[in-house]
Amino acid sequence: MKYYKIGHPFNTEAVINNLCLEVQNFEDLFESTHFKGVVNETINLTCPLEKNDVIYGLGEHMHGLNKRGQVYESFCTDDPLHAPDRKSLYGAHNFFIIDSETLPVGIFVDFPSKVTFDMGFEIKDQLHIAIDGKDATIYCFTGLSKQEIVKKFLMSIGQSFMPPKWAFGYQQSRWSYENKEAVKSIADEFDKHDLPLDSIYLDIDYMDNFKNFTIDKAGFSDFKEFVSDMKSRDLRLVPIIDAGCKIESGYEIYEEGVKNGYFCEDKYGKPFIGAVWPGKCHFPDFINPETRAWFGSKYHKLIDLGIEGFWNDMNEPAIFYTEEGIEDAVEYAEGIKGKNLGIYEFFDLKDKFMGLSNREKDYKSFYHKVDGTSYNHYDLHNLYGYNMTRAAGEAFESLEKRILMFSRASYIGMHRYGGIWTGDNHAWWEHLKLNVKMMPSLNMSGFLYSGADIGGFGGHSNSELLVRWSQFAVFTPLFRNHACMGTRVQEPFRFDDESTAQLRNVLKFRYSMVQYIYSEFLKARQNYSLLFRPLSFEYSDTHSRSVEDQLMYGDGLMLLPVIESNVKGRYIYLPEKTLIWTVNAYDDYQYEILEKGHHFVNVDLEQMIIGIKKNKLTLISKPSNRIGHLETDTMFVKGFLEDKAEYTLCYDDGINRNSIVKDFKITMTYKDGVINISCEGDYDCNKLEYDVVTWDNKRHKGAVNV
Numbered sequence: 187m188k189y190y191k192i193g194h195p196f197n198t199e200a201v202i203n204n205l206c207l208e209v210q211n212f213e214d215l216f217e218s219t220h221f222k223g224v225v226n227e228t229i230n231l232t233c234p235l236e237k238n239d240v241i242y243g244l245g246e247h248m249h250g251l252n253k254r255g256q257v258y259e260s261f262c263t264d265d266p267l268h269a270p271d272r273k274s275l276y277g278a279h280n281f282f283i284i285d286s287e288t289l290p291v292g293i294f295v296d297f298p299s300k301v302t303f304d305m306g307f308e309i310k311d312q313l314h315i316a317i318d319g320k321d322a323t324i325y326c327f328t329g330l331s332k333q334e335i336v337k338k339f340l341m342s343i344g345q346s347f348m349p350p351k352w353a354f355g356y357q358q359s360r361w362s363y364e365n366k367e368a369v370k371s372i373a374d375e376f377d378k379h380d381l382p383l384d385s386i387y388l389d390i391d392y393m394d395n396f397k398n399f400t401i402d403k404a405g406f407s408d409f410k411e412f413v414s415d416m417k418s419r420d421l422r423l424v425p426i427i428d429a430g431c432k433i434e435s436g437y438e439i440y441e442e443g444v445k446n447g448y449f450c451e452d453k454y455g456k457p458f459i460g461a462v463w464p465g466k467c468h469f470p471d472f473i474n475p476e477t478r479a480w481f482g483s484k485y486h487k488l489i490d491l492g493i494e495g496f497w498n499d500m501n502e503p504a505i506f507y508t509e510e511g512i513e514d515a516v517e518y519a520e521g522i523k524g525k526n527l528g529i530y531e532f533f534d535l536k537d538k539f540m541g542l543s544n545r546e547k548d549y550k551s552f553y554h555k556v557d558g559t560s561y562n563h564y565d566l567h568n569l570y571g572y573n574m575t576r577a578a579g580e581a582f583e584s585l586e587k588r589i590l591m592f593s594r595a596s597y598i599g600m601h602r603y604g605g606i607w608t609g610d611n612h613a614w615w616e617h618l619k620l621n622v623k624m625m626p627s628l629n630m631s632g633f634l635y636s637g638a639d640i641g642g643f644g645g646h647s648n649s650e651l652l653v654r655w656s657q658f659a660v661f662t663p664l665f666r667n668h669a670c671m672g673t674r675v676q677e678p679f680r681f682d683d684e685s686t687a688q689l690r691n692v693l694k695f696r697y698s699m700v701q702y703i704y705s706e707f708l709k710a711r712q713n714y715s716l717l718f719r720p721l722s723f724e725y726s727d728t729h730s731r732s733v734e735d736q737l738m739y740g741d742g743l744m745l746l747p748v749i750e751s752n753v754k755g756r757y758i759y760l761p762e763k764t765l766i767w768t769v770n771a772y773d774d775y776q777y778e779i780l781e782k783g784h785h786f787v788n789v790d791l792e793q794m795i796i797g798i799k800k801n802k803l804t805l806i807s808k809p810s811n812r813i814g815h816l817e818t819d820t821m822f823v824k825g826f827l828e829d830k831a832e833y834t835l836c837y838d839d840g841i842n843r844n845s846i847v848k849d850f851k852i853t854m855t856y857k858d859g860v861i862n863i864s865c866e867g868d869y870d871c872n873k874l875e876y877d878v879v880t881w882d883n884k885r886h887k888g889a890v891n892v
């Protein structure tokens with residue numbers, strides 16, 4: 187593994203443990219690969235692609251597990267319409283692997299502004315990376331398997347943030363639950379319908395006029411008491427924090443920020459102004475460590491009121507408009523007023539107004555100050571959301587308790603401070619599919635704590651989509667239903683009784699699986715491995731390389747989500763004989779062994795299917811309606827046994843930052859028709875009950891009595 191610094195790259199601090207060797211010549215960087223590079227005012231890298239090369243990675247982007255055939259752009263963008271032709275979403279995750287049948291190559295382009303990845307779009311057998319600048323660090327990983335490459339890369343960017351365990355519960359959100367009564371009634375409905383829930387989100391309306399770190403006194407009077415009332419029901423409130431800070435004299439954040447020079451500045455050295463939800467705003471210069479320390483300390487205002495989790499929004503940063511943008515547009519409009527417009531002039535006029543938000547020109551008109559040097563925002567654009575979340579993450583380090591934190595915009599390295607959600611998706615089956623395909627790529631970029639808005643943010647969800655989406659999301663660490671203002675309500679109790687019952691089973695199944703999911707999360711974090719993996723990470727047959735809608739998960743599971751509407755089953759591909767676990771509810775399920783090959787499997791709406799690999803076990807508990815109420819006195823072993831299977835369950839206290847990870851190991855053997863179980867570690871094996879299937883298609887149920 188090697189890296190090469192071109193020019194004088196800005197230190198993004200994406201890589202914190204540099205395991206690569208610095209090379210002095212650009213040519214040496216790509217030795218033994220087919221990459222070529224040209225450096226001028228911009229940097230261009232190309233590489234021929236073999237017919238069967240698969241490209242994995244790039245984190246949060248449109249399209250498939252295999253990124254071939256499309257163009258992707260890394261430039262953190264607030265675009266609420268994730269249509270197939272969109273090149274950029276909210277994150278900038280410039281790590282990918284070319285998985286060739288001979289020699290896999292991993293590349294990380296550490297560059298904080300725009301990078302375009304043409305993965306065989308323009309020329310089908312050529313990859314072309316265009317870096318919009320002449321200073322960058324390029325990392326190249328060769329000579330290892332793709333699994334090794336991912337591990338080395340993850341090791342170099344450091345361990346993931348660790349959320350509290352309650353953040354693995356079901357979370358309910360909507361823009362907006364606009365006052366205490368609305369929040370309380372949501373909690374009541376969940377309890378009334380016997381639906382699991384661990385937190386309720388507060389979107390921008392909890393704030394006083396959208397001012398960060400303030401509370402709307404009318405809707406949320408006696409906020410501290412309210413937080414503690416909810417807490418006494420074991421429910422957490424998770425407020426949103428936006429990047430833009432309102433310009434308003436007397437507002438603490440505004441006053442302190444201006445006084446101390448904490449905001450980004452324009453070319454005249456005045457705080458830059460852009461409009462977002464609060465109207466005209468200044469934008470904290472998060473890339474400056476002093477600003478981070480200041481802004482981070484403000485989260486404590488809410489923590490002091492009992493808050494234990496946050497989501498950082500609009501931190502690409504999103505800018506609705508600037509005064510200059512409006513002036514440009516109005517000036518243009520005035521210039522053509524009364525004229526007989528040519529059609530191109532008309533389109534220009536339209537574009538001027540349609541393009542007021544997130545203008546490149548605006549991003550080029552403000553500056554960051556780091557160590558006394560001024561940097562144009564455009565050149566560091568992709569570091570903004572990362573450093574906002576870092577501000578919070580650094581502030582939380584002084585606390586004993588873990589704080590939930592996730593962000594919309596991100597760059598590689600941000601995973602050390604928080605997770606991400608995938609932004610404003612839609613209530614479209616295509617976006618459920620996208621959620622499935624994106625998870626492994628997010629993991630490869632370091633983001634373990636992530637998930638999509640279940641049911642879709644924009645547009646109107648129906649109960650079938652919500653059920654199918656929730657079934658997949660059972661496995662995503664962030665398990666949150668969120669929806670946009672103006673859309674059909676989509677909390678799990680909003681549809682008919684049958685749908686509520688189906689969703690109840692899905693949510694409860696998540697709680698049953700949480701010990702396993704949390705354990706696998708801890709392991710992925712500790713071992714620098716992936717929670718979600720393409721099939722080809724575990725199977726070397728050719729067909730596995732082209733499977734896009736099945737994923738390997740944790741130790742031993744294969745996820746087989748239903749992602750089409752109105753279907754009663756799905757095609758699945760099994761690279762080996764596998765046990766199919768068809769779940770109606772945690773305690774209502776069937777097993778069937780399927781041979782290696784292609785199958786069509788029936789999966790009714792109330793069912794989900796999960797593959798269990800040979801000699802693998804999983805562990806579930808009885809569900810509860812809160813993570814904190816789960817009782818693990820009895821745990822249930824499920825599995826598929828040929829001769830010997832082991833499972834190690836990792837756990838910690840789920841609360842404290844420095845809690846020690848403990849584990850216990852279950853070993854199960856099958857010989858001469860007899861099952862044997864033994865345990866090592868801190869758990870009483872007598873509390874285990876098992877229901878497993880053996881290779882010879884026999885089912886074995888029982889309790890351990892050793």
Ligand code: MIG
Pocket residue numbers: 360361389390426499500594609610643668669670
């Ligand atoms: O301009 O806070 O992605 O989750 O509900 C929209 C309101 C701002 C965008 C976020 C979404 C959130 C919404 N926000």
